[in-house]
Amino acid sequence: MNSKDIKEYGLNIGYSKVGITSADGFPEYVEKVLARGDKFDILNYTTTNPVLGAMPKKFMPEAKSVIVLILDYFQNDYPEELKKMIGKAYMARCYGPQPGMLAHSRLQLMKDYLANNGCTVDSGIGIPARWAAAQAGVATFGKNNFAFSDDAGSYVIIHTIVVDKELDYDQPTMVSKCPPKCELCMNACPTQAITAPFELDPKRCIAFHNWMTQDGRDSISSFIPYEFREPIGCKIHGCDICQDVCPLNHKKLKAPKSVDRYIEQIAADITLPSILNMTDEFYANRIKPIMYNYIKDKRYFMRNAAIAMGNSKDKAFVKDLAIALTNPDEMIREYAAWALGKIGGMESRQVLESNYAKESSDNVKQAIHQALAEF
Ligand code: SF4
Ligand code: SF4
Structure with missing residues (x-):
């Protein structure tokens, strides 16, 4: 099994792109996140801290390569009423997939393939996925802080798998494709969470107020400050505004899609x-x-x-x-x-x-x- 075989298998089971990068770590990412100070202390409340995940050898000393899998989650469309309230990534049921879900099985197939071909495999949970995708040449950054992957636009889920095998590494794509003067995403954000190109204040993002604000955490509670309640609008779980206004996503938004029959069934x-x-x-x-x-x-x-x-x-x-x-x-x-x-x-x-x-x-x-x- 070589790098080409791995990529072909990933495409065969439904990923839209597969890239490979070194598991030596992403120190530049760590530096950038730490420089943001308490804006990113929310990472303390996640089970998968990407600052720790940025150094794969810390959790898997024999790590050699990171395989990055891009899943285009917007191949089916969803009812308009639901899209107003819920992020499309969640309706696609492939973000952090659980056992029993199709996306979980697909990922498991990939891990099994690697393991059956002699690799020691780690799930790569905690690896800064967008950064790894750019290092592996399968995504670029947008000023809205999402990762864009060609025709799928930013409607992608990124999975990473760490293996102990030396592979051929892809050319990084760290340079953004955003037009230099474009600021549509920044201007559209209802909470001004994109404070500068490529910089997010996570505590201003609607997604943060939808789900990080839960009781039982040191500096976060269920209280949503009054200044954010109106800008939240009708979003109950995630926000796609800064993706949906993006010209880099127009092609994907307009592309013909099938209906997701499960979501259609339960939508009413x-x-x-x-x-x-x-x-x-x-x-x-x-x-x-x-x-x-x-x-x-x-x-x-x-x-x-x-x-x-x-x-x-x-x-x-x-x-x-x-x-x-x-x-x-x-x-x-x-x-x-x-x-x-x-x-x-x-x-x-x-x-x-x-x-x-x-x-x-x-x-x-x-x-x-x-x-x-x-x-
Ligand atoms: S997801 Fe919504 S709230 Fe968050 S940065 Fe984008 S537009 Fe703003
Ligand atoms: S809206 Fe413009 S600036 Fe924002 S991510 Fe898209 S292309 Fe880049």
Whole structure:
């Protein structure tokens, strides 16, 4: 088995590109991340810290090569209503794939192929995937901080596998293909999270507020600062805005696609009211099969749905938010109150006033008080 065989096998099982780079490490990446200081302390809350992963020999002393696999996840399309709320990468069910999923099996096939051909294999979890992809010549960086891979644009999932075999390394593609004057992604970002070309303030990104804001972490909690709640809009799990506006993605966006039959089948069930007041069964059957990777408790999806409803200003949601205002979870009540304040109107006001008297939590009372002040 040589480098050509590995690449052909990867293409054979459905990856759109396969590149190979050395496992000597990515010190330049580490330097750049560490230079960002506390902007990137969120890495402490991930199970796969890419600063540690940037030195493969630390977790696999015999490491020689990193095989980088590009998966084009936007070959099927999804209903427009869902695309407004959920990142396409999640609907594709291949980001951090779990056992039992097609993307997991594909990756396992690749690992088995390498192992059956005499390699010691490490899953490469924690390797800075985008950086490795550029080093392996299968992606370039965009100013929006995504990796772009030719016709697939930035709608790619990158998997890495570390092996103990010396292979032929590809020519790096570290030079961006962004037109020098283009700043469309930076201007489109609702939270100004792209602070400079190729620089993200992760704590401003909607994705961070969707899923990193969970309780039980030192410096992060479930509280989403007020300044970010409106810019979040209707996003409940991920944001594609800075990718969808990008001219480098136009070709991919316009390319004819099949419909994803599974997502089509369940789409009608996935609405903001059904998420806001979801049951455990709904969580297991409608949320977890798609959004399984970051949020570990249904309450955070419910909170996100409340924010999306408030931002919609749609009075049809008042009855659902009135139910949420009786939820035993104080956090859900607090966000439901916020949303009713944003929606406004007589009915919202009545719901807030009638619940204020019954409310036992000072935090929620405060939220209701603030919501009523919006009228
Ligand atoms: S994903 Fe959304 S919030 Fe994050 S940088 Fe891109 S446009 Fe901004
Ligand atoms: S929108 Fe423009 S600057 Fe941003 S990633 Fe795309 S090409 Fe680059």
